[in-house]
Amino acid sequence: MNNVFVYCEITEEGHVAEVSLELLSKGRKLANELGIKLEAVSIGDDLSHVPEEVFPYGVDVVHLADDKRLFPFTTLPHASIITKLFEQEKPEVALFGATSIGRDLAPRVASALRCGLTADCTSLEIGDHTEAKAGKTYKNLLYQIRPAFGGNIIATIINPDTRPQMATVREGVMKKEVAENAKQGIVQMIPVEEFVKPEDFVVEIIERHIEAQKINIKGAQIVVAGGYGVGSKENFNLLYDLAEVLGGQVGASRAAVDAGYVDHARQIGQTGVTVRPKLYIACGISGAVQHRAGMDQASMIISINTDPAAPINAIADYYINGTVADVVPRMIKYYKQNSK
Amino acid sequence: MSFRIIVLAKQVPDTRNVGKDAMKADGTVNRAALPAIFNPEDLNALEMALKVKDSIPGAEILIVSMGPGRAAEIIRESMYRGADGGVLVSDRKFAGSDTLATSYTLSLAVKKLAPYHLLIAGRQAIDGDTAQVGPQTAEKLEIPQITYAEDVVAVDSSSITIKRRLERGIEVVKSPYPCAVTVHGSAAPCRPRNAKLVMKFKHARTLSELQEETKDYTEMRADRPYLNILEWSVDDIQADVEKLGLSGSPTKVKKIDNVVLQAKESRQFSSDEKDIDQLMKELIASHIVG
Ligand SMILES: Cc1cc2nc3c(=O)[nH]c(=O)nc-3n(C[C@H](O)[C@H](O)[C@H](O)COP(=O)(O)OP(=O)(O)OC[C@H]3O[C@@H](n4cnc5c(N)ncnc54)[C@H](O)[C@@H]3O)c2cc1C
Numbered sequence: 005m006n007n008v009f010v011y012c013e014i015t016e017e018g019h020v021a022e023v024s025l026e027l028l029s030k031g032r033k034l035a036n037e038l039g040i041k042l043e044a045v046s047i048g049d050d051l052s053h054v055p056e057e058v059f060p061y062g063v064d065v066v067h068l069a070d071d072k073r074l075f076p077f078t079t080l081p082h083a084s085i086i087t088k089l090f091e092q093e094k095p096e097v098a099l100f101g102a103t104s105i106g107r108d109l110a111p112r113v114a115s116a117l118r119c120g121l122t123a124d125c126t127s128l129e130i131g132d133h134t135e136a137k138a139g140k141t142y143k144n145l146l147y148q149i150r151p152a153f154g155g156n157i158i159a160t161i162i163n164p165d166t167r168p169q170m171a172t173v174r175e176g177v178m179k180k181e182v183a184e185n186a187k188q189g190i191v192q193m194i195p196v197e198e199f200v201k202p203e204d205f206v207v208e209i210i211e212r213h214i215e216a217q218k219i220n221i222k223g224a225q226i227v228v229a230g231g232y233g234v235g236s237k238e239n240f241n242l243l244y245d246l247a248e249v250l251g252g253q254v255g256a257s258r259a260a261v262d263a264g265y266v267d268h269a270r271q272i273g274q275t276g277v278t279v280r281p282k283l284y285i286a287c288g289i290s291g292a293v294q295h296r297a298g299m300d301q302a303s304m305i306i307s308i309n310t311d312p313a314a315p316i317n318a319i320a321d322y323y324i325n326g327t328v329a330d331v332v333p334r335m336i337k338y339y340k341q342n343s344k
Numbered sequence: 345m346s347f348r349i350i351v352l353a354k355q356v357p358d359t360r361n362v363g364k365d366a367m368k369a370d371g372t373v374n375r376a377a378l379p380a381i382f383n384p385e386d387l388n389a390l391e392m393a394l395k396v397k398d399s400i401p402g403a404e405i406l407i408v409s410m411g412p413g414r415a416a417e418i419i420r421e422s423m424y425r426g427a428d429g430g431v432l433v434s435d436r437k438f439a440g441s442d443t444l445a446t447s448y449t450l451s452l453a454v455k456k457l458a459p460y461h462l463l464i465a466g467r468q469a470i471d472g473d474t475a476q477v478g479p480q481t482a483e484k485l486e487i488p489q490i491t492y493a494e495d496v497v498a499v500d501s502s503s504i505t506i507k508r509r510l511e512r513g514i515e516v517v518k519s520p521y522p523c524a525v526t527v528h529g530s531a532a533p534c535r536p537r538n539a540k541l542v543m544k545f546k547h548a549r550t551l552s553e554l555q556e557e558t559k560d561y562t563e564m565r566a567d568r569p570y571l572n573i574l575e576w577s578v579d580d581i582q583a584d585v586e587k588l589g590l591s592g593s594p595t596k597v598k599k600i601d602n603v604v605l606q607a608k609e610s611r612q613f614s615s616d617e618k619d620i621d622q623l624m625k626e627l628i629a630s631h632i633v634g
């Protein structure tokens with residue numbers, strides 16, 4: 005009862021998703037701080053391998069709903085199971101990956117339980133809160149921290165009165181770390197028949213084509229990222245060229261994605277991918293807080309921008325004052341001539 | 345029973361290209377300086393509704409928008425493109441609603457328009473990017489949901505088949521009615537305004553808008569009921585005020601921090617070839633690249 009729960013998503017390949025393992029790592033720390041247990045829940049078909057995948061992350065209890073009809077994911081049966089389980093177990097905190105599945109499922113569950121949910125958190129912490137008017141103090145709340153619309157603003161969201169305190173987090177935001185002295189946890193089977201209704205299966209999957217992840221900017225050591233200042237889809241080719249000679253990947257800001265210069269899969273930031281490369285080259289990116297949330301942990305940052313006052317320059321190790329079209333070809337040229 | 349499609353649409357500040365003129369001296373965004381626009385994915389949702397309407401004779405589209413008085417613009421804009429009417433759900437008591445309180449309000453408005461076949465909405469609004477209101481409204485209405493819809497594969501009087509755009513691929517699913525559909529930005533863009541419809545609906549107004557009008561159109565409206573955009577308050581949808589606005593919102597903003605950039609010792613270079621060469625030389629020498 006009253007523990008930290010993580011919804012562990014099952015991938016196409018039948019494993020627990022990376023983002024879920026990252027959330028288990030974070031969940032373990034939150035549970036330690038709160039002095040409570042960490043519980044995982046997986047829903048799918050043939051989950052016998054799930055316990056051994058999650059126990060290294062310090063999971064005390066794993067709940068499994070194992071049934072042929074539960075894979076591939078459909079909203080209603082998964083939502084019914086999670087809702088019922090949470091009604092029984094009354095979690096303090098419940099975390100979901102901000103994936104196609106998590107962002108479909110978590111709001112449905114939050115609505116059924118009438119509890120708060122914060123999307124795309126970039127940080128989770130434990131802290132207290134005093135309601136000034138009522139003079140009431142709440143201990144050990146989950147601070148759900150995310151950039152907010154508007155300039156360089158970070159909002160801390162709390163749910164003082166409702167449980168669970170629910171949040172979604174994008175892949176790559178939390179660090180995946182096995183727990184120290186992790187033990188063999190307990191496996192609890194969920195009696196699926198009692199948790200779902202026949203009407204939960206009205207939506208029928210007719211066809212699926214799921215591809216392996218094509219673009220992997222998350223793991224890249226060098227990221228060449230372009231923003232609205234790149235100016236056009238054609239100019240983005242310069243970035244692909246630079247990324248290719250340096251052995252890196254191309255990323256982008258949301259403004260560049262919205263302008264149609266590049267594919268959404270390359271978006272970096274709060275509502276995109278989080279990267280931690282050795283080198284991040286920001287080309288024509290102003291450095292809004294939502295963008296920085298996905299890249300400010302790069303070891304080295306180079307900014308190429310025509311505006312010396314662009315916020316990104318303040319976090320850059322090197323600032324090059326110039327246009328993308330001038331600078332990038334010169335970088336490529338020098339590198340081609342001088343690297344072995 | 346005619347085939348009824350309800351589309352949820354929101355008016356949002358245009359956060360996509362926050363220009364310099366919208367920045368205040370302290371580096372925060374001046375919301376008032378941002379133009380108010382039709383939330384982009386709600387336009388995709390409207391197009392999907394129009395496509396269904398095109399293939400089902402007699403189908404009608406009603407827009408439901410929650411927001412301040414000026415959000416009636418969204419409903420008019422939808423009518424110019426083929427919607428049949430709409431409701432503006434507007435009340436001061438809604439202020440401060442989070443996604444749960446918003447979906448409660450929207451679900452009551454939708455219930456009042458029942459029976460309906462389809463509830464279609466954009467996946468998310470660009471001022472929050474939460475993608476929560478669609479699924480939460482579906483849950484309150486106890487209907488199935490199909491998220492990230494990209495196209496209608498087939499539709500008839502008993503079911504709809506939808507292609508969904510997922511992170512790593514596509515899925516085609518079929519649902520009976522009523523069901524909720526949230527539409528992804530990769531779906532077809534919305535058709536433009538239709539000149540005839542603009543003529544027909546340009547005087548469509550909510551009651552509040554009419555009261556501000558200088559000319560009196562009472563006579564004209566008498567025989568053109570379609571010019572009345574419905575406007576519903578808390579009382580009209582019989583909402584429990586405890587579930588609205590701040591009191592109905594389990595999420596609270598504890599604090600807002602201005603991020604102070606921890607300025608690094610950043611070194612400046614010009615775009616001269618000489619400078620770039622120097623920089624690249626250092627990067628190669630320190631094995632950052634190469
Ligand atoms: C809820 C929400 C979520 C968001 N999530 C994300 C996210 O995940 N990722 C993200 O990136 N954004 C996100 N944003 C958007 C973010 O707030 C910014 O609008 C966006 O990052 C701006 O992109 P930009 O820097 O490319 O564009 P701009 O801010 O327009 O900056 C363009 C830059 O290019 C420079 N420039 C212009 N011409 C040239 C040239 N020829 N050569 C060199 N430089 C030039 C300009 O000086 C400027 O600094 C989100 C916003 C909201 C509201």
